[in-house]
Amino acid sequence: MPLPEIMLAVLWVGLTAYVLFAGADFGGGIWDLLAGGAVTGRRQRALVEHSIGPVWEANHVWLIFVIVLMWTGIPPVFAAVASTLYIPLTLAALGIIGRGAAFAFRKVSTELWQQRLFGATFAFSSVVTPFFLGTVAGAIASGRVPPGIAKGDLVGSWVNPTSLAAGALAVGTAAYLAAVYLTRDAERAGAADLVDAFRRRALGCGAVVGVLSAVGLLVLRADAPALFAEITSGRALPLLLLSVVAGLASLVLLWRRAYLAVRVTAALAVTGLLWGWGVGQYPSLLPGVSLADAAATDTVLAASLGSLAVGALLLLPSLWWLYATFQRDRVAARPDRRPD
């Protein structure tokens, strides 16, 4: 495979990891928002905080990874996207600040009014950030970012049917993944009522995301027919089918309370959607700009990809250790850390 294709694939792997891991962290914030009053929602919030606390910063790095690979690998595309879509990207960046900072502040706050203030900021930012990032994805998918610097419509590029559908889908996906992951976390913590609560939410949210995906496809048919054709009848069809099958399987597994297996199928359903988009749009990145036009020189790609390969040797065992440390059954752990 030529270097630009490898680079794009690595970029898409990073994007997938960001959606699957950091997306679920945003979803945790969405459930925090919907957890109810300070007293009734306390245990749910504790579970969310406990699940995402040790991992959200590492998960968040995938986004930086994607951005850096964009400007390294396809610099003109990065410049076109960032300049035309500077409004939703600024709002997403501010959401990222609000989410991360407020989460850290709430953890060390002791008084109720502080926890409320920071908690509300954390939870609200967790909804708006994936929404704006979704509108950016929609803008690129529907071909509304022309090449060149700030050549697109500054508002219409991200306020349009595809962007709004993608924004809603991003929020729904984040909430769905979080509910699926939290069901298992609650089970491991031995909180039976929370297991039931998040199972119900995962089932409901899974159905909603399924409907949103279908609506999204209809919007795409009207708004971006070429991409729609590729996804529904071209190269990307197997990935769409994978997504649909995995999504349905997830609902069955949730119903049958197989909480570990459903993590895999839920992740596969989302992965199928993302790669379906990527494969469907390849090799066109922006209208009239193919990967070959935009790719950086081979020396840059070789140096960066080589460094990333070496870095992966350090990263993957470290990541494994991180998740293993905090996903182990907590029998021996301190009782006060349990969400009870």
Place this chain on the structure above:
Amino acid sequence: MITLTVDGIADLGAARMQMALSLGWHIVVACLGVGMPAITLLAEWRGHRTGDVHYRLLARRWARALGVLFAVGAVSGTILSFEMGLLWPGLMGTYGEIIGLPFSLEGIAFFIEAIFLGIYLYAWDRLPPTAHLLSGIPIVLAGVASAFFVVCANAWMQQPVGFTAENGRIATVDPWAAMFNPAAPTLTVHMILAAFMVAGFTMASVYAVAMLRGRRDRYHRLGLLLPLTVAAIVTPVQIGVGDWAAHAVANNQPVKLAAMEGVFETARGVPLHLGGIEIDGELRYALEIPNALSLLAHWDPHAEIRGLNEVPPADRPPVNVVHWAFQIMVGLGFALLVLAVWLALSWKRRRDLPSSPWFLRATACSGVAAVAALEAGWIVTEVGRQPWIVYGVQRTSEAVNPAPGLVYGFVLVTAVYVALTVATVYVLRRLARDVPVPIAPQERDVTDYKVV
């Protein structure tokens, strides 16, 4: 047409102010993120070796603050990577690939930092003590590596090498040559040492304030002594490195040196200017030390210094800003050196902190001074590079996003940063106070102080 131009200038100004605000904010937190883990690990190691509860409690409290600082550092760093494209698409669209390699490496380093910080903070009471100590070492190494890679990218903007361009498009790139450009060695070392100075002096100043308020127990003395020792060791090295960096600027960016020193006419045996204000293309009211600039910059009292008049006015950085920022940085650096020497002399004579309350007062100010020196030094580097975003290759005005409305983005970002600053300071002050330090810590174990 006139309105358009005015808007464009306003937007360029807004973009520059937004970048300055978010970078100037992040650089402080990032320095703490690089320096604090090492100092915290030192305390934890001393506590582990000696069993001293004071060290162990200090390590826990610093780790708790580090958790907050790292979170705001991570998110305030992310917005910078957004802003590279949002504000400077002209830079990134053309030259993004050249600085891609150091940023890719920085991504890996930051990843490792975030992973091990999660383990270090959250597994404090789950890992055996030695394993826990070891889990902190990658944070230190990765933090230093991140700073190195990011500053390598910035150094390329000062010394753009390692590429050829044809018709405004990049033809060939040697990414390793671009990364290890001539400005990289001095800038990276200067920055990393600055991080340890900022962390050490800032942490020590917290305990100096507490001691001035009468809390002079062993816990507070160690809390002052350990970070201040680190900073005091780094400070003289930093001044030597600063001299090395100034030589590099003199050789590679003579216009920047001329702005730093307020030199307009090219001449030999140029004096060093202390103070002064540039008015109408001339530095006035400055105190002159004969031949000193030629001597300092080139080790030769008669060496030639190129003046600002060598380049057209449109190619000159704002002299007053750069000149004063440089003076402030150097002045504060030497003031901090005096503090370091004071500590060293007292320690050598009496194995104790200087007894004068002025030592505590000076230490209490040293954190602010170190941060001010950091910001001033960064202004010298970045404003001294103006009007170029890539020195001699691309102007900042050519790189800015031409989309209208950047001013509103700047206003919004400013509002968010004001709130972020208030919240961060408030939370850190609460952290320092809300769990009172036990009066007799040996009476109970420190493990009930939760890190997270």
